Amino acid sequence: MQHAKPLPGYLVQRYQGWRATTFVDNKAWYRRLAQEGQHPRAMVISCCDSRVHVTSIFGADEGEFFIHRNIANLVPPHAPDGDHHGTSAALEYAVTQLKVPHILVLGHSNCGGVRGCHDMCSGKAPELEEKSSFIGRWMDILRPTYERLAHIGNEAERLRAMEKEGVLASLNNLMTFPFVREAVEAGDLTVHALWNDIGAGAVEYYDETEKAFLPV
Amino acid sequence: MQHAKPLPGYLVQRYQGWRATTFVDNKAWYRRLAQEGQHPRAMVISCCDSRVHVTSIFGADEGEFFIHRNIANLVPPHAPDGDHHGTSAALEYAVTQLKVPHILVLGHSNCGGVRGCHDMCSGKAPELEEKSSFIGRWMDILRPTYERLAHIGNEAERLRAMEKEGVLASLNNLMTFPFVREAVEAGDLTVHALWNDIGAGAVEYYDETEKAFLPV
Amino acid sequence: MQHAKPLPGYLVQRYQGWRATTFVDNKAWYRRLAQEGQHPRAMVISCCDSRVHVTSIFGADEGEFFIHRNIANLVPPHAPDGDHHGTSAALEYAVTQLKVPHILVLGHSNCGGVRGCHDMCSGKAPELEEKSSFIGRWMDILRPTYERLAHIGNEAERLRAMEKEGVLASLNNLMTFPFVREAVEAGDLTVHALWNDIGAGAVEYYDETEKAFLPV
Amino acid sequence: MQHAKPLPGYLVQRYQGWRATTFVDNKAWYRRLAQEGQHPRAMVISCCDSRVHVTSIFGADEGEFFIHRNIANLVPPHAPDGDHHGTSAALEYAVTQLKVPHILVLGHSNCGGVRGCHDMCSGKAPELEEKSSFIGRWMDILRPTYERLAHIGNEAERLRAMEKEGVLASLNNLMTFPFVREAVEAGDLTVHALWNDIGAGAVEYYDETEKAFLPV
Numbered sequence: 001m002q003h004a005k006p007l008p009g010y011l012v013q014r015y016q017g018w019r020a021t022t023f024v025d026n027k028a029w030y031r032r033l034a035q036e037g038q039h040p041r042a043m044v045i046s047c048c049d050s051r052v053h054v055t056s057i058f059g060a061d062e063g064e065f066f067i068h069r070n071i072a073n074l075v076p077p078h079a080p081d082g083d084h085h086g087t088s089a090a091l092e093y094a095v096t097q098l099k100v101p102h103i104l105v106l107g108h109s110n111c112g113g114v115r116g117c118h119d120m121c122s123g124k125a126p127e128l129e130e131k132s133s134f135i136g137r138w139m140d141i142l143r144p145t146y147e148r149l150a151h152i153g154n155e156a157e158r159l160r161a162m163e164k165e166g167v168l169a170s171l172n173n174l175m176t177f178p179f180v181r182e183a184v185e186a187g188d189l190t191v192h193a194l195w196n197d198i199g200a201g202a203v204e205y206y207d208e209t210e211k212a213f214l215p216v
Numbered sequence: 217m218q219h220a221k222p223l224p225g226y227l228v229q230r231y232q233g234w235r236a237t238t239f240v241d242n243k244a245w246y247r248r249l250a251q252e253g254q255h256p257r258a259m260v261i262s263c264c265d266s267r268v269h270v271t272s273i274f275g276a277d278e279g280e281f282f283i284h285r286n287i288a289n290l291v292p293p294h295a296p297d298g299d300h301h302g303t304s305a306a307l308e309y310a311v312t313q314l315k316v317p318h319i320l321v322l323g324h325s326n327c328g329g330v331r332g333c334h335d336m337c338s339g340k341a342p343e344l345e346e347k348s349s350f351i352g353r354w355m356d357i358l359r360p361t362y363e364r365l366a367h368i369g370n371e372a373e374r375l376r377a378m379e380k381e382g383v384l385a386s387l388n389n390l391m392t393f394p395f396v397r398e399a400v401e402a403g404d405l406t407v408h409a410l411w412n413d414i415g416a417g418a419v420e421y422y423d424e425t426e427k428a429f430l431p432v
Numbered sequence: 433m434q435h436a437k438p439l440p441g442y443l444v445q446r447y448q449g450w451r452a453t454t455f456v457d458n459k460a461w462y463r464r465l466a467q468e469g470q471h472p473r474a475m476v477i478s479c480c481d482s483r484v485h486v487t488s489i490f491g492a493d494e495g496e497f498f499i500h501r502n503i504a505n506l507v508p509p510h511a512p513d514g515d516h517h518g519t520s521a522a523l524e525y526a527v528t529q530l531k532v533p534h535i536l537v538l539g540h541s542n543c544g545g546v547r548g549c550h551d552m553c554s555g556k557a558p559e560l561e562e563k564s565s566f567i568g569r570w571m572d573i574l575r576p577t578y579e580r581l582a583h584i585g586n587e588a589e590r591l592r593a594m595e596k597e598g599v600l601a602s603l604n605n606l607m608t609f610p611f612v613r614e615a616v617e618a619g620d621l622t623v624h625a626l627w628n629d630i631g632a633g634a635v636e637y638y639d640e641t642e643k644a645f646l647p648v
Numbered sequence: 649m650q651h652a653k654p655l656p657g658y659l660v661q662r663y664q665g666w667r668a669t670t671f672v673d674n675k676a677w678y679r680r681l682a683q684e685g686q687h688p689r690a691m692v693i694s695c696c697d698s699r700v701h702v703t704s705i706f707g708a709d710e711g712e713f714f715i716h717r718n719i720a721n722l723v724p725p726h727a728p729d730g731d732h733h734g735t736s737a738a739l740e741y742a743v744t745q746l747k748v749p750h751i752l753v754l755g756h757s758n759c760g761g762v763r764g765c766h767d768m769c770s771g772k773a774p775e776l777e778e779k780s781s782f783i784g785r786w787m788d789i790l791r792p793t794y795e796r797l798a799h800i801g802n803e804a805e806r807l808r809a810m811e812k813e814g815v816l817a818s819l820n821n822l823m824t825f826p827f828v829r830e831a832v833e834a835g836d837l838t839v840h841a842l843w844n845d846i847g848a849g850a851v852e853y854y855d856e857t858e859k860a861f862l863p864v
Contacts, residue, residue: 435819435823435832435838435839435856436816436819436839436840436841436853436854436855436856437838437839437840437856438840438853438855439752439840439842439851439853439864440750443706444864446705446706446707447705447706447851447864448864449707450704450705450706450707451849451850454704455849456849459849462699462846462847462849463847465699465846465847466699466757466758466845466846466847466848467847469758469760470697470698470699470760472698475696480691480714480715480716480738480741480742481686481714482686482688482710482711482712482713482714482715483678483681483682483686483710483711484710485703485708485710485715487701487703487704488666488670488703488710489662489663489666490659490662490663490666491662491665491666492701494698494699494700494701494704495698495699496698497698498696498697498698499696499698499701499717500696500717500718501715501716501717502716502718502734502735502737502738503734503737503738503741506734508732508734512779512780512782513779514779514785515731515785516724516733516785516786516788516789517732517734517782517785517786518718518719518722518724518733518734518735518786519718519734520782520786521718521719521761521782521783521785521786521787522696522718522719523782524781524782524783525696525719525760525761525764525783526696529760529783534656536655541682542682542685544685544686544741544745545737545741548741563728563729563730564728565740566728566733566736566737566739566740567737567740567741567745569730569731569732569733569737570732570733570734570736570737571737572732573732600652603651603652607651616651622651622653623651623652623653624652624653624654624655625652626655629682630678630681630682631678631679631681631682631683632682633667633671633672633675633678634667635663637652637654637655638652639652639654640651640652640653648655648660648663648664
């Protein structure tokens with residue numbers, strides 16, 4: 001491990017500020033979380049994007065949300081092939097071990113991952129088609145969504161549609177996991193499709209009756 | 217998509233509260249984030265655990281950290297096999313597209329994923345050995361760490377050692393990605409190994425000179 | 433007062449959200465409530481249990497319900513002995529000062545207080561029999577109910593019966609307060625016995641004709 | 649039970665509305681709450697007053713706060729005399745059984761209970777001095793606070809001071825309970841003194857350093 005470096009000074013300072021305030025004022029809560037384990041109310045699957053923090057939007061405290069973050073908030077389809085599947089493992093842990101009652105999939109505007117998929121599929125980013133491109137191979141999950149929406153003429157509209165449809169595709173993939181389907185059918189789990197417009201500070205949810213994303 | 221449900225009422229209320237305060241007071245910043253894209257200062261790889269929010273510990277604002285969260289904050293070794301690799305895709309995006317100058321891997325105490333790996337490897341959780349167990353297959357990444365530490369007699373100490381060594385194993389795996397190694401060697405990227413004691417509110421970092429985790 | 437600590441940050445955030453939305457949008461109403469005092473439509477006596485909020489179930493706005501919450505939603509019998517009686521004081525204030533037209537006593541499933549009384553009376557929790565046990569002495573109010581129902585063989589049924597009969601016992605105790613009895617007899621006050629099944633989201637009321645709790 | 653009446657129609661309607669929306673959309677959460685019991689983050693001691701609902705101010709969902717409500721949000725001093733003590737029982741349950749990490753005592757403006765105590769102590773409400781007055785005997789808990797503040801010339805200021813000092817008196821009484829003191833001293837519990845100005849929609853907390861209530 002000849003590469004690990006000490007933390008940058010500004011982060012040391014912030015950590016010490018957190019410790020002297022938030023932690024000290026809530027010591028008993030942190031101790032209890034350590035002793036009794038977590039009982040989160042929801043799993044959230046959201047993007048790594050630095051502009052979308054679900055803890056901020058939903059004012060979450062420590063202990064509330066079990067959060068998996070990956071590029072473009074994707075859920076791959078169920079594939080029990082013995083390989084490493086980080087998203088599938090997180091799902092399995094949340095549903096079968098923590099028994100979370102809600103899963104929220106939160107997409108967002110201006111998503112770099114969705115843009116990458118779009119450019120790859122439309123021939124503008126051939127480097128992403130290479131076998132060795134992890135971004136490309138990950139975004140393959142969204143390829144069928146691109147194909148369904150390729151007819152939309154306006155690029156900005158096409159990208160936005162891909163962001164929203166991508167959330168629905170992830171919800172469909174969610175349901176291919178037997179433990180998810182069973183929990184949903186037993187009434188032990190509900191799933192939610194959300195999309196955040198970063199610049200407008202707006203969150204939309206998918207409404208089954210209207211078959212559309214509507215303002216929350 | 218006959219399964220998507222509206223957002224629970226308490227989350228609607230919290231979102232509206234966030235929108236009327238944090239968002240409204242920082243509208244210009246969110247607009248700029250939407251228009252100019254993200255320029256995060258660091259990538260963080262941390263656990264999905266609901267008790268460890270790096271945005272809280274490091275007081276992060278929108279736009280600062282590109283955050284990947286998976287079970288037990290693992291980085292798998294470089295494997296350009298054409299499969300979906302969520303963690304590798306996030307890494308590639310952060311390093312080659314966003315050119316983040318720091319990567320923080322943040323482990324923590326009382327980690328359910330590490331406990332699962334420990335129980336699987338010590339024969340106490342045979343169900344995790346099955347091919348179809350996503351948790352088990354994901355935690356295979358940490359199996360060599362278990363084997364190196366199996367000699368530690370006290371279970372609590374063994375688990376804590378696995379949590380910390382797991383962070384170092386992830387740093388080692390990080391360096392197997394050519395784009396990471398090149399960025400580190402070019403001085404464009406520094407990597408940091410961290411571990412958070414939930415109940416004590418303490419963060420430790422790996423110090424290369426001392427070959428040990430020390431308090432920040 | 434060397435012990436008071438500032439409010440945890442997540443509650444500060446939620447309060448500010450409430451203030452920027454609910455309060456700001458209803459400023460005139462809050463101002464009027466402050467100036468003219470309260471004129472609630474009902475007094476509710478319910479349990480402290482965090483899972484049963486009458487404001488949620490009955491969509492209550494500020495100003496509507498005068499709410500007393502204690503362990504197991506009990507009303508002790510009338511005892512004008514000069515001691516502190518929190519429940520009796522709340523009752524007297526609601527009926528003689530606020531002249532509420534309704535009193536609702538709301539019991540619920542899975543009640544920890546009722547379970548404690550059951551275990552104490554059946555010899556399984558001798559520590560609750562001690563004079564110094566506030567929980568035990570408070571739950572003594574329900575002891576006659578236990579005795580009437582001890583013959584029910586199945587424990588889950590016995591507990592459920594105690595929860596419901598406990599509400600009726602409280603209604604009987606209510607009527608031992610002269611100011612309650614007079615208001616009821618004058619037609620100025622009606623009283624209601626309710627029971628909430630948390631997991632089923634169902635509320636039942638006591639029907640005098642059927643001599644049973646029926647779905648609302 | 650010849651007195652129990654069916655629920656008023658408007659409450660039946662609201663309950664059915666809650667059931668068809670909030671409950672149905674969160675069925676899994678309610679089921680889990682019923683099965684796994686409550687793990688609240690805080691106990692709140694607040695007034696019965698219909699204008700102050702902590703669930704609203706702090707956007708609380710089911711499961712978050714264990715709430716005891718009595719006239720004037722009082723905590724009586726520790727008195728293990730074998731009598732029924734509803735507040736003491738609630739405290740004992742929250743601290744020793746639920747092991748809540750926070751207790752919030754929330755006072756408020758325009759408090760009828762505090763006004764009653766004030767009028768009683770200043771000779772304006774002799775009926776409250778009678779042994780049979782439950783309100784008077786309950787408000788006796790606040791009598792020492794009145795005496796300390798009787799010198800304040802302006803009545804509105806005196807009342808406000810009593811409301812705030814009353815919260816501090818309750819915190820002092822809290823500390824007379826051995827199980828509270830031990831939990832605070834062990835770092836397992838923190839206590840908070842709050843006061844809500846109804847008309848201004850403002851919450852203040854007691855700051856130990858400033859020895860004053862400050863805006864949150």
